[in-house]
Amino acid sequence: MGDAKKFLGKGVALATLIGAAVALAHAVKKNKKAKLLKTAAEDAKGHVLSHAKKLGGVSKASYGKIVDSVLAEYANMKTFSKKEIAEMAHELKDGWREVGKMLKGKKR
Secondary structure (H helix, E strand, O other): OHHHHHHHHHHHHHHHHHHHHHHHHHHHHHHHHHHHHHHHHHHHHHHHHHHHHHHOOOOHHHHHHHHHHHHHHHHHHOOOOHHHHHHHHHHHHHOHHHHHHHHHHHHO
16 A cells, blocks of 8 residues: 555656646747747837838828738738737737827927
8 A cells, every 4th residue: 555655646746747847848938939929029010110101101090001011921921820910910009109209200
């Protein structure tokens, strides 16, 4: 009976270690994906601003179209899920006021 308990205890300990290793690997992978998303969002913002500057002044609607066209290119790369692309689009479109002020400030 004592050997069975030792064996069971070692099995539970091993399962716990494996679970911890899997959780750590998942966290590292998720962290890498988060960094990649952040980099892509910053890159996309640069492309959007570049397009907007070429047009001179842009309205909120035209800014939204620029965001959609830039992120359509990212969607074609298939690096990110549709949900991640939609989140980036939402975040970029929410930054319209900041971008509008920035573009107006550049004209002076």
